[in-house]
Amino acid sequence: MFKRLLLLCLVAGAGSCALAQERQTENVIIITLDGFRWQELFAGADSSLIYEKDYVHDKSVLEKFWDSSPVARRQKLMPFFWNVIGAEGQLYGNRELGNRVNCANPYWFSYPGYSEMMTGFVDNGIRSNDKKENPNATVLEYIHKQKEYTGKVAVFSTWNVIPYIVRAQAHGIPANAGEEHAIGDTLSDCEMLLNALQPILKNGHGERYDAFTFFYAFEYLKRERPRVMFISFDETDEHGHGGRYDEYLKSAHHTDRMISQLWQWLQSQEDYKNKTTLLITTDHGRGHISRKAWKNHGRLIPGSSQMWFAVIGPDTPVLGEMKNEAQYFQKQVAKTAAAFLGIHYENTEPVGEVIESMFIPELLSDSRIMDLHR
Numbered sequence: 001m002f003k004r005l006l007l008l009c010l011v012a013g014a015g016s017c018a019l020a021q022e023r024q025t026e027n028v029i030i031i032t033l034d035g036f037r038w039q040e041l042f043a044g045a046d047s048s049l050i051y052e053k054d055y056v057h058d059k060s061v062l063e064k065f066w067d068s069s070p071v072a073r074r075q076k077l078m079p080f081f082w083n084v085i086g087a088e089g090q091l092y093g094n095r096e097l098g099n100r101v102n103c104a105n106p107y108w109f110s111y112p113g114y115s116e117m118m119t120g121f122v123d124n125g126i127r128s129n130d131k132k133e134n135p136n137a138t139v140l141e142y143i144h145k146q147k148e149y150t151g152k153v154a155v156f157s158t159w160n161v162i163p164y165i166v167r168a169q170a171h172g173i174p175a176n177a178g179e180e181h182a183i184g185d186t187l188s189d190c191e192m193l194l195n196a197l198q199p200i201l202k203n204g205h206g207e208r209y210d211a212f213t214f215f216y217a218f219e220y221l222k223r224e225r226p227r228v229m230f231i232s233f234d235e236t237d238e239h240g241h242g243g244r245y246d247e248y249l250k251s252a253h254h255t256d257r258m259i260s261q262l263w264q265w266l267q268s269q270e271d272y273k274n275k276t277t278l279l280i281t282t283d284h285g286r287g288h289i290s291r292k293a294w295k296n297h298g299r300l301i302p303g304s305s306q307m308w309f310a311v312i313g314p315d316t317p318v319l320g321e322m323k324n325e326a327q328y329f330q331k332q333v334a335k336t337a338a339a340f341l342g343i344h345y346e347n348t349e350p351v352g353e354v355i356e357s358m359f360i361p362e363l364l365s366d367s368r369i370m371d372l373h374r
């Protein structure tokens with residue numbers, strides 16, 4: 001009888017049933033793949049690049065990632081994004097369908113992008129990638145200031161400027177970036193191994209691999225059970241600038257696998273299962289006009305402001321690839337991430353609006369999603 005009642009009110013979708021409209025998200029994890037294009041996310045390996053011998057030294061990527069069908073290609077490249085998020089979540093930014101996501105900032109490189117994403121607005125004064133503390137507060141510190149989240153927010157990144165962009169140190173948010181070792185006094189075997197290997201195993205650009213960032217984050221998650229995390233990967237951008245399309249594809253694929261591993265674990269844990277929303281995005285796009293344009297990005301390179309979002313979690317309707325004509329902006333991430341936790345985020349400047357389609361409609365009329373902690 002109870003089941004039938006619940007079903008009835010789910011079907012009716014009316015505002016009368018409290019059971020059907022409870023917000024489920026208690027944890028949010030924001031993940032970024034630096035400079036990873038929407039073109040590869042939605043159509044897989046690019047036919048004009050994967051056969052270029054200047055860009056592809058490792059021919060195995062042809063076998064791994066090529067197919068004449070763009071839908072098959074994207075599934076080969078990003079199987080978690082398409083088999084899991086595509087089936088249970090949402091993907092925004094396929095411009096072929098008129099679904100557009102852009103940076104609102106006019107610079108189209110990393111610091112301005114991450115700052116826009118995390119503060120929720122554009123500060124035109126932010127126009128360098130220098131390791132300087134952001135003059136603006138971010139959504140992470142806003143959440144961290146809420147009593148129940150203090151000490152429950154953490155940041156892991158390959159790029160060592162990320163902690164400055166989110167002002168982690170100044171606000172006591174645990175952060176691990178660049179060459180830093182694991183956070184904590186009692187480390188797991190895995191963390192001790194990572195600490196030992198990190199100085200030895202560097203990528204071709206002298207930086208740590210994204211896998212270190214991932215496993216440091218994963219071990220911290222298992223041990224400290226944070227409620228909000230920002231995990232920022234960097235290899236896709238590095239290989240883009242390096243002109244190695246094979247490595248760019250492999251990095252995206254590895255990242256997809258790491259996110260899959262993370263999601264499987266989250267869905268196996270009592271305190272995270274069906275209570276965690278993943279919000280995945282990028283800091284900027286890359287060029288696409290000429291054959292070499294994909295290597296770079298910036299205000300003089302058309303296409304660099306084009307980006308994408310992916311989201312999966314208990315409060316997000318299953319819509320898969322978004323096919324509606326619409327325009328979204330990077331600055332909407334901050335307020336949307338907070339809204340998943342029922343936190344109404346604001347800053348000294350007006351911030352980008354909540355992306356309403358990421359929430360089941362019943363939740364949008366629920367004042368708790370906007371104002372719970374005010």
Ligand SMILES: [Zn+2]
Pocket residue numbers: 035109110237241297
């Ligand atoms: Zn870059």
